[in-house]
Amino acid sequence: MLPILEEHVPVTEHATRDLLRLATAGSVDDGKSTLIGRLLYDTKSVLADQLSAVEAATAARGGGQVDLALLTDGLRAEREQGITIDVAYRYFSTATRAFVLADTPGHVQYTRNMVTGASTAELAIVLVDARKGVLEQTRRHATITALLRVPHVVLAVNKMDLVDFDEPTFRAIAEEFTAYAAGLGISDVVAVPLSALAGDNVVDRSTRTPWYDGPTLLEHLERVEVGRDAQIEAFRFPVQVVIRPRTPEHPDYRGYAGRVASGVVKVGDEVTVLPSGKTSFVVGIDTFDGPLQEAHAPQSVTLRLADDVDVARGDVLVPTGSGVTVGSDLEGTICWLAEKRSVLGARLLVRVGTRTVRALLREVNARLDVDTLTVDAWDGVDTLHAVDATDTSSDIPPRSLGLNAIGRVKIRLAESVVLDDYATHRRTGGFLLVDPADGTTLAAGMIGPTLLDRIAPTGSSADDQDWLAGAGI
Amino acid sequence: MSSPTLTQLDALESEGIHIMREVAGEFERPVLLFSGGKDSIVMLHLARKAFWPSAVPFTLMHVDTGHNFPEVIEYRDRVVEQYGLRLVVASVQDAIDDGRVAERPDGSRNSLQTVPLLDGIIANKFDAVFGGGRRDEEKARAKERVFSLRDEFGQWDPRRQRPELWDLYNGRHKLGEHVRVFPLSNWTELDVWRYIERENIELPSIYYTHEREVFLRDGMWIAPGEWGGPKPSETLETRTVRYRTVGDMSCTGAVESSAATVPEVIAEVAASRLTERGATRADDRASEAAMEDRKREGYF
Numbered sequence: 061m062l063p064i065l066e067e068h069v070p071v072t073e074h075a076t077r078d079l080l081r082l083a084t085a086g087s088v089d090d091g092k093s094t095l096i097g098r099l100l101y102d103t104k105s106v107l108a109d110q111l112s113a114v115e116a117a118t119a120a121r122g123g124g125q126v127d128l129a130l131l132t133d134g135l136r137a138e139r140e141q142g143i144t145i146d147v148a149y150r151y152f153s154t155a156t157r158a159f160v161l162a163d164t165p166g167h168v169q170y171t172r173n174m175v176t177g178a179s180t181a182e183l184a185i186v187l188v189d190a191r192k193g194v195l196e197q198t199r200r201h202a203t204i205t206a207l208l209r210v211p212h213v214v215l216a217v218n219k220m221d222l223v224d225f226d227e228p229t230f231r232a233i234a235e236e237f238t239a240y241a242a243g244l245g246i247s248d249v250v251a252v253p254l255s256a257l258a259g260d261n262v263v264d265r266s267t268r269t270p271w272y273d274g275p276t277l278l279e280h281l282e283r284v285e286v287g288r289d290a291q292i293e294a295f296r297f298p299v300q301v302v303i304r305p306r307t308p309e310h311p312d313y314r315g316y317a318g319r320v321a322s323g324v325v326k327v328g329d330e331v332t333v334l335p336s337g338k339t340s341f342v343v344g345i346d347t348f349d350g351p352l353q354e355a356h357a358p359q360s361v362t363l364r365l366a367d368d369v370d371v372a373r374g375d376v377l378v379p380t381g382s383g384v385t386v387g388s389d390l391e392g393t394i395c396w397l398a399e400k401r402s403v404l405g406a407r408l409l410v411r412v413g414t415r416t417v418r419a420l421l422r423e424v425n426a427r428l429d430v431d432t433l434t435v436d437a438w439d440g441v442d443t444l445h446a447v448d449a450t451d452t453s454s455d456i457p458p459r460s461l462g463l464n465a466i467g468r469v470k471i472r473l474a475e476s477v478v479l480d481d482y483a484t485h486r487r488t489g490g491f492l493l494v495d496p497a498d499g500t501t502l503a504a505g506m507i508g509p510t511l512l513d514r515i516a517p518t519g520s521s522a523d524d525q526d527w528l529a530g531a532g533i
Numbered sequence: 534m535s536s537p538t539l540t541q542l543d544a545l546e547s548e549g550i551h552i553m554r555e556v557a558g559e560f561e562r563p564v565l566l567f568s569g570g571k572d573s574i575v576m577l578h579l580a581r582k583a584f585w586p587s588a589v590p591f592t593l594m595h596v597d598t599g600h601n602f603p604e605v606i607e608y609r610d611r612v613v614e615q616y617g618l619r620l621v622v623a624s625v626q627d628a629i630d631d632g633r634v635a636e637r638p639d640g641s642r643n644s645l646q647t648v649p650l651l652d653g654i655i656a657n658k659f660d661a662v663f664g665g666g667r668r669d670e671e672k673a674r675a676k677e678r679v680f681s682l683r684d685e686f687g688q689w690d691p692r693r694q695r696p697e698l699w700d701l702y703n704g705r706h707k708l709g710e711h712v713r714v715f716p717l718s719n720w721t722e723l724d725v726w727r728y729i730e731r732e733n734i735e736l737p738s739i740y741y742t743h744e745r746e747v748f749l750r751d752g753m754w755i756a757p758g759e760w761g762g763p764k765p766s767e768t769l770e771t772r773t774v775r776y777r778t779v780g781d782m783s784c785t786g787a788v789e790s791s792a793a794t795v796p797e798v799i800a801e802v803a804a805s806r807l808t809e810r811g812a813t814r815a816d817d818r819a820s821e822a823a824m825e826d827r828k829r830e831g832y833f
Contacts, residue, residue, distance in 0.1 A: 079541040146696070148675040149668045151721050158541040160719050163675075172696060179698040287538045300554035305587040313586055319551045319700075348582035358539065360550040360583070373558045397696050411701055414558065490699045499682075499705030501695040 077155065080286050083162040083177035083210070085170075085201035086187030091218045095187065095256035096150060096163055097128025099278065102263035105152035106131060128256070147177045157282050170197075171204065171430055171464035175395045175504060178208040179490065182286055185214045185277075186237075190223045190253070194236045200430050202237070206244035207393070207428075207466070207511045209486055212284050213241060215251040216277060220269070221258050227271045244511060252277050289486060290357035295323030296480065296488045297331075297377040298413035303362055315346055315362035316371050318414070321487040323379075325363070326354040330380040333371050335476040339380050340365040357487070374415035376478045376488070384480070388473040390419075392482070393428075393512050394493060394505040396461040403460060408502065410473060412491040418474035419493070424459045426468040428512050435516035437468075461503075468512050469505070481508030542728055549576075549716040550583040551700060552679060553663075556714055557583075557590055559704040560661040563714075564621070564654070567593040569605035569737055570779035572665025572717060574612075575725055578734055579716060580663075581616065591663065592619045596650050598642040599626040600760055600782040608737040623653030640760040641784040651687040654711055661704065663714050669721040679718050685709040726802060730795040739776045742793045747772050753786025777802075 086092040100106050114130040121127075150161040162177030164170065178184060184205045188198050205213055215237050223229045234251035241249050252261055253269050254277060260266030263278045275283065303315040325331070329342045344364035345352040355361045363377065371377075378384045390410065396402055402421060410419040426437040438459065461467045471493075482489030493503040539547065556563050565580060567573045580589045595609060613620045625642050628634045628649045637645070654662060668675050678694055680702045695703050704712050717725070729736065747754040747770065748763035754774055755762060760783040763769050774787035775798075792798045 077541045078538045079544040146676060146694075149719070150675065151669045151719070153541075153721075158724075176696045176698055180700075300551070301558045301584075303584060303587050307586070307588075310586045317554050317583070319547060319554075346585075348585040358544065358547055358551075360547040360554070362585075409705075411703065414555075487699060490701065492698065492701050492703060494703060494705060498707065499695075499703065500693075501703050504696070504698045 077153070077158055078286055079158050079160065080182060080281060080284065081160045081162070081180050082183040082185060082281065083164055083174070083181035084185045084187065085164060085174055085178075085205065086185075086216075090187040090189050091129075091256045092163075092187050093129035093131075094127075095185075095216065095218060095254075095262065096161065097131035098256045098259060098262045099159075099161075100131055100150060100152050101126075101128055102259065103152045103154055103278070125257075147173050154278070154282055159281065170200070171395060171466065172397050174201065174204045175208060175397075178205055178210050179504065181208075181210050182289075183212040183214065183281070183284055184210045185216050187216045187218055188233060188237070190217050190219045190229055190233065193233045194240065196431070198237065199240060199433055202241050202244055202246065203428075203430065203433055203511065206241070206246050207395075207506070209482065211289055212248045213246050213250075214277065214280060215249055216256075217251060217253050218256050220253045220260060221255040225253070225260075225266075225268045227269075230272075245514065250274065250280055252280065287357065290322045291324065293322035293357075293485055293487075294382055295325050295329075295331075295377075295379050296321040296413075296478075296485060297325065297363065298415075298488065299371055299373055299375045299377065300414050301373055302371065313364075314368070315344070315364045316377070317360075317362045318377075319360045320355050320357045321413070322357050322485060324354055324356040325377075327352075331363075331365070331377045332380045332384075333369055334376045334378055334384060334478045335386045336370065336375070337386075338367075338369040340367040340369050342366075374413070376413055376415075378478070384478060386476050387479050388476045390471040390473055390477075390479060390491075390505075390507060391469070392471075392491070392505050392507040393466065393468050393510040394461070394503040396463060396465045396467070396503045398495075398500055398502045399463055400502075401460045401462045402467075402502070407496065408471075409494040409496050410471060410477075410491055411494055412477055412507075413488055415477055416494070417477060418496075420472045421469065421493075422472050423470040424461060424467045425470070426512055426516055427459070427461065428466040428515070430464075430466065433515075435512055437516045466512070468510075479507050482506035482510060483508055542724065542731060545717075545720055545724060546579065546582070546728070548700075548719065549579040552702065552714065552716040553580050553583040555702050556661045556663070556704070559702075560712070562657065562659050563591045563661040563663065564594045564657065564659040565589075565591045565663040566650075566665070567595050567609065567620070568665075568779055569595070569602075569609045570665070571725060571729065571736055571740065572667070574734060574736060575720075575728060576663055576665050576716060577612070577616075578732060588617055592621055592657070592659075594621045594623055594650075594653055594657075594659075594662075596623045596646045596653070597625060598646060598781040598783075599624065600642060600758060602737070602739050602776075602779065602782055604739050605737045605779050608735075621653060621657060623649040625649050628652070640762075641781060642760075643781045643784055646781075647687070654687070659711060660706065661712050661714055663716060665717055666713075666715045667720050667722070667725075668718050677715060677718065679715055680704050681713040681715065682706060683711050683713055687711075689713075723799065723802060726795065726799045730799065737779065739779065740798070742773055742775045742791050744771055745774050745787065746770070747774060747787055754789065755784070755786060756782055758782055 084092055117130050118126050148163045150163055152159050164173040164177040186201045217230050217233050230253040238249045253272055254261040261276045265276050297318050299316045300318045303317050305313050327342055332339045342363055343366045345355050346362040406421045408419045410417050426435050428435050480489040489507045491505045492501050495502050625645050629636055634645045634648045678697050706712055747756055748767040775790040776787050792801045
């Protein structure tokens with residue numbers, strides 16, 4: 061069935077449309093810009109003035125088929141000025157689903173950009189050129205997708221027209237990639253043979269791939285289940301602000317405003333406020349549009365509790381008795397995003413959930429080489445125990461992370477916080493490292509064991525390894 | 534156990550509310566730029582939802598070019614009164630009178646808004662400034678952050694923009710700097726209209742069809758006024774029009790339209806913005822309207 065396009069649908073039917081966030085990984089050579097242009101064009105999501113500009117540019121170069129890559133080409137001026145090229149967001153929609161696409165450039169600073177784009181994506185499209193098959197950069201893209209735990213992956217085997225829509229070519233690429241992805245813990249891979257340039261199997265089903273009975277790219281994007289992970293994870297509610305109107309109408313109202321990060325909360329549920337550990341019951345779930353009996357991720361609501369417990373911005377409400385880790389020793393994996401390199405022993409800020417705490421970078425003990433996809437692990441220098449962390453005369457060289465490096469770290473926090481493993485809590489298990497001097501975002505991190513530990517386990521026990529397997533990473 | 538997935542509009546609304554609460558939690562003196570245009574009206578609606586049953590904890594600021602649609606000023610003042618809000622007006626006329634900016638030969642004041650805007654931010658020590666900008670408006674805007682750091686001169690330095698991951702917005706800034714915040718980043722123009730329809734949000738009447746004396750200039754229907762026009766070569770005529778954007782009256786063009794209701798406007802926007810496959814020539818009117826949208830970006 062062909063997707064029904066926006067313009068053909070009565071206004072009221074949009075009421076049930078949902079939203080999918082996705083990211084694309086691939087380089088210009090793979091035809092990524094053309095593919096995105098094709099999605100925008102065939103779903104008629106292109107603004108009239110954008111289209112006329114592209115048509116004019118095409119005509120100026122001698123005409124012919126409209127160059128869809130130009131639709132996303134807003135970056136030339138930046139390239140000329142030497143400005144950082146980074147994530148651009150694109151919007152398209154069909155009758156049943158709207159899409160927010162994070163378009164991450166493949167060449168320049170791909171790690172930083174892909175990590176950023178993948179952090180909010182529920183689906184990643186990895187592009188390969190059918191003539192070239194799975195390349196080193198394909199494996200790189202799969203690795204970052206796995207590191208950020210994007211739940212769904214589409215392998216778009218592009219330029220099928222240049223291999224005469226040959227089925228064995230497609231099958232071989234799909235099998236090689238699926239096996240590689242499985243090794244990284246990616247279980248949901250759908251491979252689609254397509255030609256972005258000619259439009260085969262992007263939106264419209266191709267007559268040139270009679271051997272292919274799977275969905276077109278857009279059909280798959282419309283069908284993939286969204287938001288499920290956040291809903292099956294345990295309840296987490298980082299408090300953003302305390303609502304206290306103190307008006308004649310609401311003299312004693314006290315509510316905790318936030319967005320359900322994961323799971324479900326119902327009126328009557330017993331909750332624990334972390335890190336303090338005080339418990340109470342949910343007596344009301346309020347919204348401007350009226351009270352609710354339950355709320356689920358990612359709804360923004362205001363919770364009222366039975367007891368007058370101390371709750372402030374930065375606290376997290378969790379189900380009572382669910383064994384949530386609270387602590388001040390954070391171990392995890394970070395991707396360094398700043399030009400200036402990490403310094404061991406540096407005093408930083410960690411932003412996790414709605415809380416910001418002072419922090420000390422204690423140790424870097426492994427680094428993922430995204431080119432060779434190997435992990436370089438070593439005995440880290442723990443700056444809490446070293447006399448001088450920056451002492452380069454010792455046998456162990458100081459290790460630091462530069463722009464785009466991915467490393468395993470230990471961080472000491474000035475206060476206890478909720479430490480959710482990113483492997484089981486994608487929304488509350490992520491954190492930022494911030495420079496207290498100028499506010500720069502230095503790094504993005506994931507708490508607990510990640511892909512790095514799968515590739516290069518630390519000296520942990522067999523139990524930990526079993527647990528890792530159970531966590532699906 | 535399975536919960537229903539949020540609809541697109543619910544997801545966008547929840548995200549907008551989340552962003553507004555983050556600003557309330559992280560900043561001392563936030564302000565919401567309020568032009569009386571549909572995007573700023575939707576922002577205010579989100580702010581009312583985010584903090585209910587408390588009042589909106591933000592001041593509103595209107596950058597007033599002096600060339601206003603009376604219907605919009607009336608709407609602005611009524612909303613401020615109704616919700617007990619505080620309004621700061623940053624006046625382009627005052628800036629001209631003080632010599633901070635000079636009137637342009639063509640009488641347009643759109644590009645003159647930056648100085649009073651920044652002066653207003655500095656004078657009131659605002660540290661977070663909500664704007665209604667959307668990433669779908671223009672290719673360059675597609676890369677704008679939700680939290681966009683500005684230096685002491687209000688300038689946007691692409692090199693200093695911070696990567697935004699998950700929903701962790703970093704609003705830290707130095708004294709004198711401020712952060713522009715765009716809670717509607719992920720909305721499209723149609724999303725805004727559909728939300729207005731769903732929430733039954735009142736807009737200034739000029740968004741809907743009405744008869745107006747206008748003259749044609751650069752392909753746009755412009756209303757007459759003391760700022761110039763019509764010139765002898767331009768003819769005043771009565772047309773059935775509506776406005777797609779609200780801005781400086783001297784350069785905001787009306788489009789010919791009979792759309793009297795939100796669904797009719799949605800149908801019109803959908804039709805004029807989406808071009809049939811294979812079409813060779815885009816609709817001039819849509820093109821001009823989009824251009825106008827972009828001009829307004831100078832304001833922000």
